[in-house]
Amino acid sequence: xxxxxxxxxxxxxxxxxxxxxxxxxxxxxxxxxxxxxxxxxxxxxxxxxxxxxxxxxxxxxxxxxxxxxxxxxxxxxxxxxxxxxxxxxxxxxxxxxxxxxxxxxxxxxxxxxxxxxxxxxxxxxxxxxxxxxxxxxxxxxxxxxxxxxxxxxxxxxxxxxxxxxxxxxxxxxxxxxxxxxxxx
Numbered sequence: 001x002x003x004x005x006x007x008x009x010x011x012x013x014x015x016x017x018x019x020x021x022x023x024x025x026x027x028x029x030x031x032x033x034x035x036x037x038x039x040x041x042x043x044x045x046x047x048x049x050x051x052x053x054x055x056x057x058x059x060x061x062x063x064x065x066x067x068x069x070x071x072x073x074x075x076x077x078x079x080x081x082x083x084x085x086x087x088x089x090x091x092x093x094x095x096x097x098x099x100x101x102x103x104x105x106x107x108x109x110x111x112x113x114x115x116x117x118x119x120x121x122x123x124x125x126x127x128x129x130x131x132x133x134x135x136x137x138x139x140x141x142x143x144x145x146x147x148x149x150x151x152x153x154x155x156x157x158x159x160x161x162x163x164x165x166x167x168x169x170x171x172x173x174x175x176x177x178x179x180x181x182x183x184x
Contacts, residue, residue, distance in 0.1 A: 017041060018048055019097055023118040027053040033093040033122075059123060062132055065146050068159045073115040074124055075145040075158075077103040078135060081125060082144075096122050 013034045020030055021044070030041045045053045065074045081099035084090065090098065100121045107114040116124075124146070127133040136147040138158035145158045 014044070016093065016097075017044055020093075020118065021045055021048040023097070023100060025122070026058060026119045028058050029119055029122050059120060062127055062148070064120070065124060065127070065133060066148070068164050070115050071146055071159055073103075073107075074120075075135070075143070076106065077116050077121050078124060078128065078146055079144055080106075081121075082135070092125070093122075096125055 013036055017030050017034050017036060020033070027038075027041060027045060030036070030045070031038060034041065036044070042053070064070055077099060080102050081095060084095050084099050084102075088095070088098070096118075100116075100118045103116065103121070104114055124133065128135075131149055133146055134149045134151075135144040136151055136153045136156045137144050138156060138161055139154070140157055140161040143158055143160065145156075147153075147156065
């Protein structure tokens with residue numbers, strides 16, 4: 001019976017890695033979230049995607065998540081993630097995968113470009129888990145948005161309620177509709 005469990009576990013690891021590759025995850029995410037060797041992941045990555053993985057370090061700064069449109073996208077993803085975390089009994093990486101898939105469905109349904117990659121979404125969850133970022137409620141709409149933990153939450157107004165002066169020059173999210181999605 002232990003052999004069967006081992007085979008099932010290995011199959012689950014491969015399935016998880018393939019899903020992450022198809023979503024565009026970087027190799028470092030696969031290494032962190034599976035028990036497979038680097039060499040095996042590299043071979044699987046090339047087989048699934050038809051190309052070598054991107055090289056270089058993963059994004060590490062929290063600053064990207066604080067800019068206007070990326071903050072809205074990150075907040076949408078993180079609200080979905082937090083809901084799934086409470087409502088479903090999934091492993092953490094499976095919660096990230098499912099939340100990211102739902103985020104993609106939502107952006108596609110709205111006809112907007114998804115700004116958040118699965119690698120950035122994974123990194124965002126790590127930043128939240130490590131207390132480097134948090135969710136703060138907007139005092140106007142009640143939606144929950146990604147902020148720095150030292151943000152004065154009592155007076156926080158989100159980028160949908162108070163967009164920057166140059167906002168709206170391209171295709172952007174409908175503020176009212178997406179504020180409803182982000183409100184709990």
